[in-house]
Amino acid sequence: MRRASAIQRLLVFRTFALAALAILLPAAEFFTDPDIGYPALIPIITLMIVFHIFSLIRYRDKTVISTPAMLGQVLSDLLFLTLILNSTGGATNAFVSLLLLPIVFAGVSLSVQLLGVVTLLALAAYSYLLLTMPEHAMHMMDMKQHFIFMGANFFISALVIALVVGAMAKMIADRERMMAQQREEQLRQEQLLALGSASAQVTHQLATPLGHLQLLFDELKESYPRDPVIEEMAQPLAQTTRHLEYFRTLAQAIREGRSERMTVNELLSELTDAVLLHFPEQTLDYRQAEHPGAIVCDAMLLPALLNLIQNAVQANEAKGENRLELSCLVMGETLSLSLRDFGPGIEEHNLAHLGDGLQKSESGLGMALMLSNATFERLGGHLTLSNHPEGGALARVTLNLEQENEAFADSGR
Incomplete structure (x- = not known):
């Protein structure tokens, strides 16, 4: 049960509930009021058993099911509980608080919006049971005020459970998501x-x-x-x-751990010189312009950019091209460098994961992209890969520019 999914826990709980009903109902005939009419529960429980068997056959080996399917399971339990309680005394039944259980299951397995829907339906079911009680239960026993407070207690309990369980489920989901990200x-x-x-x-x-x-x-x-x-x-x-x-x-x-301050123009000048030195057979289209701002980087920034250029050169060679396009854009405190090649582009199934880790592809494992992306992230930036609409791949590197007050402080020192 510790590793069971929400649907598996629900099926196990329903199995025990049906087993308990099968054992307790015959005994209830001898120890409770015969006017309650337990035989009227046989069609309801039979229908519940058929539904449960169908659910077991369909979901017993599944750990994840669709949201509508899980909502249907929770609402079916709410419906069956309402029918059983309605046939056994309604709101006077000592087990009427079982209507809170569907709210609990909804809190741990459904979204906040659907949890609100299940909570409202549970409140509506209890209200129906409360309003359809026999008149003698109110007047002959003088229990009207008692049942009114019971109804208020149920409403408060339902809201508290919905809020607490929903918040805890969200907190657990966020923690599991964060742990998965940390593992990656x-x-x-x-x-x-x-x-x-x-x-x-x-x-x-x-x-x-x-x-x-x-x-x-x-x-x-x-x-x-x-x-x-x-x-x-x-x-x-x-x-x-x-x-x-x-x-x-x-x-x-x-x-x-050495770092240096480099202006955008110095970075672009070193990058274009390195391309001419290492890849003289390639033509780099870049419009020379003056760009404001500076970045704080280390010695790994230029090699990381050259890794991207080397990948672009290899893509060009695959199609017999020798042209690269480099563009630079400074927006506020952000520097954006875009490099486009004219090769075959990136496979769609690898596009979303390249740079995050080692990925198998026809051209290799994406090692250079992973190292480059790690460098950019360490410097506060990130790498985005996409396919250009007119052909080829587009690599966009975003880096943070140095703050102006920091620049003035550096110049003062």
Whole structure:
């Protein structure tokens, strides 16, 4: 029962209730007033059993059912309880408070609006039982005032249960939602930590063979200074060495927690220069303009943006394109960078989850996007991916600009 869903709990409770009715009703004939008319309950209980068997067959293996189906289950219990109470004394029945149970089930399994509907119907059912009591129950026993207060007590109890149970159910649902988000964030952080550890380990292991290759290259260059193959080796070796040194610089900056203030124009200038350096075969369409504002960032911001550009370049290469579009928009305290490629676009089933974690796709696991998105979120921004209406993918990065008073304070220092 601890792990049972709302519908499973309702079915179990109804099973015990029907079993109790089957045992107690025959005994009630001998210990209670014979005028109550327990035989009149047989058609009602039979119909209730048939409905319960149908519900068991349909929902016993399900943990989640639709809202209308759950509402129908709760209202059916309210209806059967009202019919049973109506045949056994109405509001004078000692078990009339059972009409509060559908409100409890509605509070833990339905929305606030539907909880209000069930509460009103329960109040209406009790009012019907109270108004249709036999006259002798009021006058012969002089219990009119007593039943009026019983009705008031039921109304208050129903409202209190609806408010308390509804609030507690909402609180539990919010807590479970928050815990699920925390579990997803923890899993994502574990993936990022594993990727970072693997990258650092691979980089460390590459340093020794790269140094050995550099020595061999120097010796070959001295022995064969004009060999074209050796001359072609110079550029990839130098590029690999630069990447390795850059990674060490980034690791040191992250370890020391260093941050820097960079204007929007400086960021765009460094980004466009990096594109020309790393992807000379691509044409970057960007309208040079002066943009106000500055951002506080660390050494990982530019690599994160370059990851997006590298993905865009790979998408372009898949369709033989060599054009990228970059646009910048400053709105108030927000900087928005948009990068569009002219590739095949992003698969719809991966569009909503790319950047949140490792996702399998035809082009890989989305590792670069996840690392980039983690960097943007750490800096207070976020990444949004979409498909452009005219073709290709569109990556939009939003970052927070530095506050003006902070900028003045920095300049004063």
